[in-house]
Amino acid sequence: MLFSTRPKEKKQDLYNRDKEVEMIKDSISRNEWIAVLGMRRIGKTSVANVAVNESGFVRIKVDLKTNCTKEEFLSILSQAKAQSTDNKVILVIDNAQYLPKIAGVQTPSIFHNLYDNYTNVSVVLVGVQLS
Ligand SMILES: Nc1ncnc2c1ncn2[C@@H]1O[C@H](COP(=O)(O)OP(=O)(O)O)[C@@H](O)[C@H]1O
Ligand SMILES: [Mg+2]
Numbered sequence: 029m030l031f032s033t034r035p036k037e038k039k040q041d042l043y044n045r046d047k048e049v050e051m052i053k054d055s056i057s058r059n060e061w062i063a064v065l066g067m068r069r070i071g072k073t074s075v076a077n078v079a080v081n082e083s084g085f086v087r088i089k090v091d092l093k094t095n096c097t098k099e100e101f102l103s104i105l106s107q108a109k110a111q112s113t114d115n116k117v118i119l120v121i122d123n124a125q126y127l128p129k130i131a132g133v134q135t136p137s138i139f140h141n142l143y144d145n146y147t148n149v150s151v152v153l154v155g156v157q158l159s
Pocket of ligand 1: 032072
């Protein structure tokens with residue numbers, strides 16, 4: 029097939045998004061968290077994939093679109109924390125607009141704890157912009 033409908037992974041496959049990729053890479057290098065927001069199908073997942081791949085750090089990714097349970101979400105979070113003792117880890121949370129839908133997960137306190145105590149974990153939130 030000539031054109032894939034999947035999100036892109038490589039910079040050479042991504043058209044006209046150098047600025048966005050650099051912005052995300054900059055944030056990652058400064059250990060800042062970043063949100064990639066925009067309309068559906070505009071290329072958010074692709075831009076985040078390429079930037080994180082280019083950064084060369086460990087990527088841990090969860091897509092909340094596929095009905096992520098509390099256990100799955102917490103397990104991925106634990107993986108990110110565990111890996112961060114030896115590596116810089118980029119935790120990509122795709123379709124982050126569904127975060128409030130994961131039953132029983134207190135996201136504000138989880139993120140507060142992650143931000144304060146796990147400085148080797150940078151979070152990239154990818155989501156459809158609400159409002
Ligand atoms: N800059 C781009 N260059 C080439 N293909 C792109 C670009 N942005 C998006 N696409 C393609 O468009 C489709 C939607 O991209 P995706 O990253 O899944 O968007 P989103 O996450 O915003 O819904 C995919 O097939 C992807 O490969
Ligand atoms: Mg997407």
